[in-house]
Amino acid sequence: SQKIEQNSEALNIQEGKTATLTCNYTNYSPAYLQWYRQDPGRGPVFLLLIRENEKEKRKERLKVTFDTTLKQSLFHITASQPADSATYLCAPGGGGFKTIFGAGTRLFVKA
């Protein structure tokens, strides 16, 4: 069955450093992959989408890579700030009307 793995352990980093989050998937080949941010008690918010033919996508301090050979996406936040503290979810897609999410990685950025 399709499986998505994100680091279950929280990631703690110092303000100003680059945070790198990993999303691995198995048993399918998504046409694209989305990343969402979720704050406590709130619904996820869409951040970025990267397509299978794109190696890298950037948006302000965010960068996403998509390696279809490794079946992995990396999500980077450069010059991280305490306001970046949240849970980040990946969602490989292209499978029609169903959307499958990873369990998410909790990021803490210390001032």
Place this chain on the structure above:
Amino acid sequence: EAQVTQNPRYLITVTGKKLTVTCSQNMNHEYMSWYRQDPGLGLRQIYYSMNVEVTDKGDVPEGYKVSRKEKRNFPLILESPSPNQTSLYFCASSLGEPSSYNSPLHFGNGTRLTVT
């Protein structure tokens, strides 16, 4: 303001007492979906709807019902709630089929349900 609105935000009920969680979107989106979120399990899809009067099961549909009589509304119905349905529920909508590149999901702020 474009948004997905869920009500109520918090709900405590007892086993077997029928309840409905409402969801409404004001973006004229065709696609709507319900998810439940449990610690360590992530978001799991319950039901989804591609358009009015068209619904289909997600990965965990047992114990839930939905309806899509109007484009903007997609209520989630628990006919006989049980404690294992205690969870955080999210409604979401998108412009079209989520596999479309221009169709990210917009989520509501969630309904925390406790069934005792």
